[in-house]
Structure formats: structure tokens, C-alpha cells
Amino acid sequence: MKTYEELLSDIEEDMELMGASHIVYSAEENGVITDYDYLPSDLCMTSTTLIELQEKLHEQMLYDKASAYTAGADKNAPKLAVIFPGIGYTADKPLLYYTARLAKKHGYQIQTVSYGALPENIKGDSAKMKQAFELASEQTEQLLHGIDWSSCGSILFISKSIGTAISSAYAFRHNLKVKSILFTPLAETFSFPLRGSIAFHGTADPWAETDSVQALAAQKEVPLFLTKNGNHSLETGDVQTDLSILKTTMDRVERFIINP
Template sequence: MRLAVFFPGIGYHCDKPLLYYSRKLAAGYGFEITEVSYEGFRRDIRGSEEKMREAFENALMQAEQVLEHVTFNRYETVLFVSKSIGTAVAGAYDAKYGIRAHHIFYTPVEASLPVMQNGIVFHGTADPWADAEIIQQGCRKKELPCYSYEAANHSLETGNVQNDLKNMQDIMEKTEKYIRGLTK
């Protein structure tokens, strides 16, 4: 049995492209799907370490409530797919509860770096929420594959629809390869 848990961002829910398509891929490889959702966030958290910490703690508490009845040790493979602040939540939850999950981190925030492990990372070089060099350095130190997309923002979009579609295809091909590798 396999389980994939999806940890969205604050404004990037599970029906947006990165999480929507990766969820379909995971389901196609036989993963049972669980989605975490959050509510009650301030809008003005970017740039404020205090507000970001508060948002993280709020999101982690809500994730714990959603996942409290999941018996993780029933599953031979657990995959956490996360976006933005969800990357910090997924990593912290994994560390706190000793899940030993595999991870797909989409556009992690810098606060995620201490808890990121055992996975792959996707990041845009024009992400206003996280400095590309800090993310790339952190991934190198942790030996995490980091796929960077030139001029892509926090949604891994560039503003050019054709480029965005090419990037999305590349991201989903790499995502599928990672997921497929977990099923062997």
C-alpha cells in the first residue's frame, strides 16, 4: 500500500496545476491520496519572519488535525508532495512524527531548508518568496536534486504561456519519474 499526502501553500491549493497534476500522477501509480488544507491566514506575511512563523505554526497544527487518524506505518511507501509553506509543514511533520516519507518540494520557502530531506526540489529563479541561490545552496548541502526554472515565479510560471506549458511538462515528467521510482 502507498500513501501520498499533499501539503498546499497558503494561496496555492490542491486544484492548482502543480498539485493537481502530481496528484493525478500519484493516483495513477496506485497511491491513496490525502489532502491537507489550511485556513485563517493573514494576507501580508511575505517579508515578516514573525508572520511567517505564525503561518507555519498554524498550518502545522491544521495538518496535525487532518492527519491525526492516519496510520502511516500501514503503508510501505509514504510520499509527501508540498508547495510553498507546505514544504516547511511537510518536512516538520515528517521529522516530528518520524514518518520517513519521500518528498516532492515545489517552490520551498527558505524556512523549509532545515527540515527538507529525502526528495526532489523544484524552484523558480524569480521566486519572490525564496532566494534562488539560498535554495540551491541548501539543496547542494543536503544532496537534494534541485530543478530550477529560469525567470519562473513562486508558481513556477514565467508569464509566457508557451514557456509555462513547457516548464509544466518538464516538471511533471521529473515528478512522474520520481514517483515511478518509489513503486519499484
């Protein structure tokens, strides 16, 4: 099987010859692209353009790199997952609830952060946003103070909205090597180191502009999974569509949790 670098090199050559919008057919194994060809076959069945294939492969390469960030962790030591909710998006809501269940399924103990009272109506108000971040960060420090991080074999941070900034800041302050799942991150989140992170964003999210999030994620080499027409909860308003989105998201989350 070809490496990502070999496949991307082949795609660049084909784009020069045939153009970025030329249709090819990719082979996939467990959702991972393994090869492509110019005509459909028993192995190469998924129709795509060269530019779409290039983008998906690049995302896939970054995803695997993020998944492998803690590859050297002691597999015999306890594993801890910490949930950092949003202000209104609590740990019992779908994205956090099901991610926590997946983490528990794969051997993680679960710790949930609670922020207490925070300023209201912070959207679009930078002063209130800063105040909320500082208060929540202070409460997070108090709640997690007693954890011996050095005893953990693997650390997973699961965060939502403002929680993505709080978790990233905490990992930076304490020099923790964590794998991190960022649900609907704010622009402020990308001011921190984000190695070992993956992110999910809805293109109709009123809290973060898509082009900006894409550019920031690219700068930090964070794999970014976009949900078309998804709001700040990665929902569209259509129940069946939203259930399908949740299933796809959890498939990606589980693969990230268990790899490498």
C-alpha cells in the same frame, strides 16, 4: 554502462586537460546520461560543456538516490500521497493537481491537507510567517491524526511553498520515511532533514533567493531543478513556455514517483 562515479571521475580528468568549458557530446536514455564522447556519434548526440555535464550528472546521481530512499517499502501495502498546499496555491492548481493525478495513476491514495484561516501578507514578515507555520502545523496534526502510518507501504508528500516546511516538519516530528516533492520551497524548509526529497525552484521567485536555495539544497544533498525566469508558481507569463515547463516538471515528478 559506467557508474556515475566513473563518469564523474572521467569528467574531472578531462576538465584538467581541456578546461571546464570544453564541448563534448553526451548519450542519454530516457533523459538519463549514460556516457559521453569528444565527437558526436549515433549515441552521443547532445552538445554540452564538461562543467554542465558534471553538474547534470551530479544532480542526476542525487535524484536517483532520493528516488531510492524508500526502496525497502512493502509493495503490497497501501500507498498514500499527502498534498500540503501553499497559502494561495491550492491543491487544484497545476503543479499540485497534476502531481496528484500522477500519484493516483501509480497506485497512491490521495489525502489533501487544508489549513483554514492563516495570517495574510506574510511575505517578508518573519513574525507572521512563524505564526502561519505554527497554525498550519497544528491544523495538519489534527487532520492527519487518524492515519496509521505504519500500515502504509509507501508515503509520498507533495508540497508547495509554506507547505514544504509544514510537510518536512511533520515527517521529522513523526519520524516518517517519506519520498517528498518540494515545489518552490522556502528557506525555512531546509532546517529539517530532507532525505528522499527533490525540489523545484524558479529563478525569478520573489519568496526565495536562488543562490540561497541552491546553497541550502546542496548542503542537504537535495536535487534542485531550476526553472529559468520562473516565478513562485514556476511560471514565466508566456503560455506556451509555461506549458512546456509544466510538462518537463511532470516528467521529472513521474520518474521520481515510480523509481526505483
